[in-house]
Amino acid sequence: MRTEDLIASLTADAKRSARRPAPTILPAALAGTLLAVVVFAVLVGKIRPDIAGAVGEIRFLLKFAVTLSLAGAAYAVLRESAYPEGVHRRRLLVLAVPAVVVLSCVAFELAALPADAVTRSLVGSNSVACLVNVSLMGIGPLGLFVLALRRAAPAHPALSGIAAGLLAGAIAATVYAAYCPDDSPLFVATWYLLAIGGLAALGAATARVVARW
Amino acid sequence: MRDECELADLMTRALDGDERAYRAFLERVAGHVRALARWKLRLADPSDLEDIVQETILAIHAKRHTWRRDRPIGPWIGAIARHKMVDQMRRRGSRGTVDIDDVVDVLAAPSDDETCPRDLIDAALVSLPRGQRLVVSALTIEGRSIRETASRLGTTEVAVRVAFHRALARIRALVGGAS
Numbered sequence: 001m002r003t004e005d006l007i008a009s010l011t012a013d014a015k016r017s018a019r020r021p022a023p024t025i026l027p028a029a030l031a032g033t034l035l036a037v038v039v040f041a042v043l044v045g046k047i048r049p050d051i052a053g054a055v056g057e058i059r060f061l062l063k064f065a066v067t068l069s070l071a072g073a074a075y076a077v078l079r080e081s082a083y084p085e086g087v088h089r090r091r092l093l094v095l096a097v098p099a100v101v102v103l104s105c106v107a108f109e110l111a112a113l114p115a116d117a118v119t120r121s122l123v124g125s126n127s128v129a130c131l132v133n134v135s136l137m138g139i140g141p142l143g144l145f146v147l148a149l150r151r152a153a154p155a156h157p158a159l160s161g162i163a164a165g166l167l168a169g170a171i172a173a174t175v176y177a178a179y180c181p182d183d184s185p186l187f188v189a190t191w192y193l194l195a196i197g198g199l200a201a202l203g204a205a206t207a208r209v210v211a212r213w
Numbered sequence: 214m215r216d217e218c219e220l221a222d223l224m225t226r227a228l229d230g231d232e233r234a235y236r237a238f239l240e241r242v243a244g245h246v247r248a249l250a251r252w253k254l255r256l257a258d259p260s261d262l263e264d265i266v267q268e269t270i271l272a273i274h275a276k277r278h279t280w281r282r283d284r285p286i287g288p289w290i291g292a293i294a295r296h297k298m299v300d301q302m303r304r305r306g307s308r309g310t311v312d313i314d315d316v317v318d319v320l321a322a323p324s325d326d327e328t329c330p331r332d333l334i335d336a337a338l339v340s341l342p343r344g345q346r347l348v349v350s351a352l353t354i355e356g357r358s359i360r361e362t363a364s365r366l367g368t369t370e371v372a373v374r375v376a377f378h379r380a381l382a383r384i385r386a387l388v389g390g391a392s
Binding site: 001003004006007008009010011013014015021022023082083084085086152153155213 | 227230232235236239240243263266267270271272274275276277278279281284288289292293296369371374375378
């Protein structure tokens with residue numbers, strides 16, 4: 001096929017096919033949050049009975065500092081990376097924000113806790129349930145994000161997939177944190193991040209295949 | 214950057230439904246990409262060059278909704294062209310770029326016969342990238358229509374046509390080079 005012929009058929013195709021809207025990361029993020037809440041309602045179905053007291057607890061609030069800062073940073077990277085121009089390397093530094101938050105929380109906890117309480121806080125009372133629930137709640141949103149990436153044009157699908165996994169995991173963790181009885185930053189840094197990391201790996205693997213263009 | 218402003222203007226009008234603007238836009242982009250690819254990749258074979266040009270404008274067409282009107286269009290076009298060039302190079306790399314002259318003795322003895330030996334065509338078919346092979350076998354062996362093939366492979370009719378055309382060109386090159 002000569003290039004002129006191709007251009008002619010593409011021009012005709014543009015006329016035929018409906019105009020497509022711009023990539024849809026924001027609606028996907030909102031729908032993903034909703035989905036995570038629904039899955040949470042099905043899987044867990046309740047929030048902590050002591051939530052009113054917990055809201056005044058610094059450790060309880062720090063959980064949200066971790067998950068929300070990660071969600072914000074991952075969203076910024078995901079949205080920017082969905083375009084052919086890609087994310088500017090310096091913009092990736094936004095991911096340092098949640099990293100600093102996590103590390104400060106861990107440092108705070110290690111300083112505050114007596115040595116014999118460290119292991120107990122790390123293991124918590126709920127680690128397997130946390131791992132499973134956060135993963136299960138994150139998979140649906142991750143699927144939505146990867147589909148959104150497929151309609152977009154990510155310069156590096158694997159990088160976008162990682163961002164998608166981080167965002168899905170952070171959303172799931174934020175919702176789950178309202179239930180989870182373990183508040184120690186050591187617990188959060190271990191089990192929450194393990195589940196989120198798994199979703200990020202899954203995101204990278206699927207986006208590489210699904211969002212190729 | 215006068216040129217870039219004009220391109221952005223053409224694309225804006227094209228996205229709003231102006232067909233002539235879209236055609237002009239694609240023609241100019243094809244020219245730019247051709248120059249860029251020639252300079253970057255130093256391709257000896259003009260048909261390889263045209264492959265990249267066509268791949269790129271197909272991608273630009275398929276992803277035209279990812280251009281943000283408040284962003285400069287040059288970097289957007291450049292990013293897509295680079296994406297496609299890297300892709301092309303990678304595919305070529307993974308296939309190991311076998312020059313037909315290197316294997317011509319193994320493939321077949323010279324034949325006076327006008328028609329091409331069947332096994333040579335089979336060999337050529339096997340050497341096609343998977344997508345092209347699927348298209349060729351759907352269109353020729355299974356006798357399906359272009360529309361059917363496109364929907365079965367989850368792609369567009371234009372893409373099927375392009376793949377088929379490239380496959381034929383490649384087979385022709387292989388078979389022609391050997392006889």
